[in-house]
Amino acid sequence: MKTITFRNGDPMPLFGLGTYQSKANELHDAIISALKDGYRLIDCAAYYKNEEIIGAALQETFTSGLVKREELFITSKLWNNNHAPEHVEEALRKTLHDLRLDYLDLYLIHWPIALKHDIEYPRQASDLLSLEECPLTETWKAMEQMQAKGLCRHIGVSNFSIPKLKELIAVAKNKPEMNQVEMHPYLQQNELFRFCQSEGIYLTAYSPLGRNLPIKNKPGLTNEPIIIDLAKKYNCTPAQIIIAWGVQRGIVIIPKSVHPERIKENIKSLDINISPEDMTKIATLDSHTRMTDGSAWIFPDGPYTMKNIWDEK
Template sequence: MVQVPLIQLNNGITMPVIGLGTWRAPPGEVYKAVQDAIDSGFRHFDCAMLYGNEDEIGQALHDKLKQGTIKREDLFIVSKVWCNSMRPDLVEPTLKKTLKSLRLDYLDQYLTHWPMGFQESDSFYPLGEDGKLQHSDVDYVDSWKAMEEVYRKGLTRSIGISNYNPAQVQRLMKTVSIKPVVNQIEVHPYLIPQDWLDVCKTHDIVVVAYSPLGSNDRPWATKDDPRVLEDPVIMAIAKKHKKTTAQVTLRFLVQLGLVPIPKSSNPKRIKENLEIFDFELTSEEMSEIRALHRNIRYHKHVEALGHRHYPF
């Protein structure tokens, strides 16, 4: 079993430098994926209420804990408050719903999923009579105050943000009492947003890279979209190291100081995604992969175009 290195966050706690993503991990598969991941050495699990699978993830964690395979303190469990619950008075009850689903007493990290608020509703995407997404006037700065409160109450060991652009990070940092420990954003060889990375580094915020392998299973993918894992440069480097293109890509992100969270339900790939700590990319190879940046963003969240806090 692979021993995953840890990175220290700005509040003093540590987080594994790679995690298992659970977006689009379907019911019926995610239970086994989480258990396979634990057996392979994963301890960091990235969840969200939006993904609709926290109950099954919670059962998988519960069963592993009951077996004595792992202890709760060995795990690093992340979840996120969705846009329809950004109003300050909804943050804590929403977190408590997630804790109930995950069958946990506390989270290791809780994030605001986006800086945008949607109309408070039971629907994740509340639509008006005109069929358009209904926005809320809630300000992410006010939402953050509620995040600080759930942290103070011990409901989560750390708090962070996701999809906040540099200006939003700077604005938030002028108001916080407790700093976000991470900003979870899309990063892969075709999207290395240096200005986003730089502002986080300035404020000692760790960048967690979602869709680190290019998110080939996203529903809106087309056959003409460039695919990170089929890039000739990455393929050549992988051949040299006798590694997969996924392993080279994840290693690249870890060497950048980021925390990738690849998603997989395939036991072989889950295991392979952890086998990235027995080789190192040279500075030349790092530069070659950096040069692949094309500013290709696969997750634009176009449903929210026009929102005053839309980050892109």
């Protein structure tokens, strides 16, 4: 498995399994299939409400001897209603309990968005807290404490813009080591990528296949003529081209699937070597188009806007 290397020398697989919206009855078998096929990174989140199922599947594979805990890299995320420093440890311990683990390899702040503690998903502006009321820098300090306690080996963020990363870097004892963001050929995030590289922050691409759905006026990545032509050329599937492209950029790629044949297909992308000319062809698909645009957090008179979530013009 190709890896990236964190500042302390720990490796992280460049490729893993996403678990958002994986249904309970399918997820257990998906995890077992993935581990049998050589996956070693599983991307989880408290918000996905399926960490107990993942925990049971992991336990089964430890007992059967399929894999050892130390061979795996498990990521999870702090949900938006637990940003207040006094809630971070409880949230992390609940995730560890559900996953049946003693530590996470990576713990991320899921969104730069704060919700009131008793609200899981906002329905009105008053469900949200502004970043002045619940500063990200305070949440970050609590994340650092979790790392110091050994509950997670590495800490990072998700859906963070350059200005928000800078804000954390300014106060951090340990800078974020990872920013997990939406990334695929329609949304290549080159400026963010350059900034993160200059700060020693790695990127993980979520929705790396663009969810295999059409976006706005586009046919969807697996239906893009450029991708289809390259799939023919490299004798592989469109999804494999998209994954290979991401991995070759040095980005951690975590496609979600619950189908054994796709789980296998996706990891086999690591065997494909796309030429520099073909990498450039794929780069022409960039249109800065998001599937997840943050609109779920935006209400009239609420603290969040598209502009202040992404810090883009």
